[in-house]
Amino acid sequence: MARKRNEELNAATADAIKQAARQLMAEEGTNGLSVRGIAKVLDLTPPAIYHYFASLDALTTALIVDSFNALADALEFAGSNSTAPTAGGKLLDVILAYRQWAVDNPIGFQLIYGNPIPGYVAPADATVPAVVRTFVVSVSFLEEALQTGELVPVEPYNQIPPVVEARLSDLISQNQYPIAIISMYLAMILWTQLHGIIYLEIYNHIQFNVGNVPIFYETQMRNMLTAMGLKMTR
Amino acid sequence: MARKRNEELNAATADAIKQAARQLMAEEGTNGLSVRGIAKVLDLTPPAIYHYFASLDALTTALIVDSFNALADALEFAGSNSTAPTAGGKLLDVILAYRQWAVDNPIGFQLIYGNPIPGYVAPADATVPAVVRTFVVSVSFLEEALQTGELVPVEPYNQIPPVVEARLSDLISQNQYPIAIISMYLAMILWTQLHGIIYLEIYNHIQFNVGNVPIFYETQMRNMLTAMGLKMTR
DNA sequence: TGTACATCAGTGAACGCGCGTTCACTGATGTAC
């Protein structure tokens, strides 16, 4: 019981450390992270941090994993709480939630998708499946739309370049995803387009040029869905 | 004459410093840049660098400006040396050159479009026009295609959201660009889509998923041009 | 209830490091007469 209590306090302190880390990064950028900086924020001595994380790298990894999970959670929440009547509408809500999460958590986004942190290499076996996981929500709505006939892929998006098709086919069979190659392909296209706008927004290059990013974003994503052959209800 | 000689030698050393800087960043990432690191590469003493650049920030700014110019040069070269018979074909060559430059110069790309360097803020008046400049090549080919009738914007890409249209209209009139709003709008869309794939490739998130990035990239850009209403010759 | 003991979160000092930048200087080169 007392032991349990201790574990809870431990976890609370570990959380406080992570939160301080996020705060520091928010203020100073991804590279503003330091053991000593965290200690200062928490009014602790630097070595105290080592009771909770073996090293700065270990803390960084924890932060990255947290970000992946937070993003995936946000997408799943948006999907299951969408009030849209169709799979296509829910997909759009997920897509909008993607950008919203990135804008609300620019540091998290940079940890996942930004510059590699110098001297730090995220373990690929933690990273790759996590990237794939953020696909899954979108892909499954695409698949649903495909099966209900809401999505009927049209030219030129129903033509998959052979090399790409081979790769997607491998991914599907290796992971036994219960989906059509075309769903995977269209999800990949949406995924790249969405990242273009989000990256540019996070790094402040697009606001100046389009005036209103949320509207530009939603418009482009709607347009893309339409061009692919999804019947969108406006 | 001797003075001239000195200036040339001076410029040569400044170039050597920049090249060493690029090399360091290529090896260690954007944050691996340091005065002392450069000095070591060039077998110089750190203070010697200060004969050529007032500070590390000044050097960084020079590197960023160089990158902007190199990218713009590459795009202009691709446009004027394109063997494509139509404006649309030349535009595609420019778009392909964009990615090629980024892949060949990942550090340059990151300097322009990547994480802000901690503690460093690029002077906006150097940065914003430079971003605009990289638009110009693409925009002018779009404009040409529009005027020859090669490009006839179609639904949904001929509908510009009012807020965005207002912003683009402002940009055009403030800078007196001799182009139609729709050209600017379509260029913006291409620009965001292209960056999505390039960012993901530079940061190593897409190779795993699509198998062959160059083919995926060209396909998506062609598809987008087609969807916009450009008659592409395959 | 009261005392002896174990646990362990957090301390304080220290390590070796690389950093940007300054300063007074040296010594080769090229100029002026």
Place this chain on the structure above:
DNA sequence: TGTACATCAGTGAACGCGCGTTCACTGATGTAC
């Protein structure tokens, strides 16, 4: 052609700084009897 001088690229020592990490420790808390 030969000598005195100015220039200035590059040096070497030093500054104060923040970093990640180690180590032996302390002292409050909670446990066992």
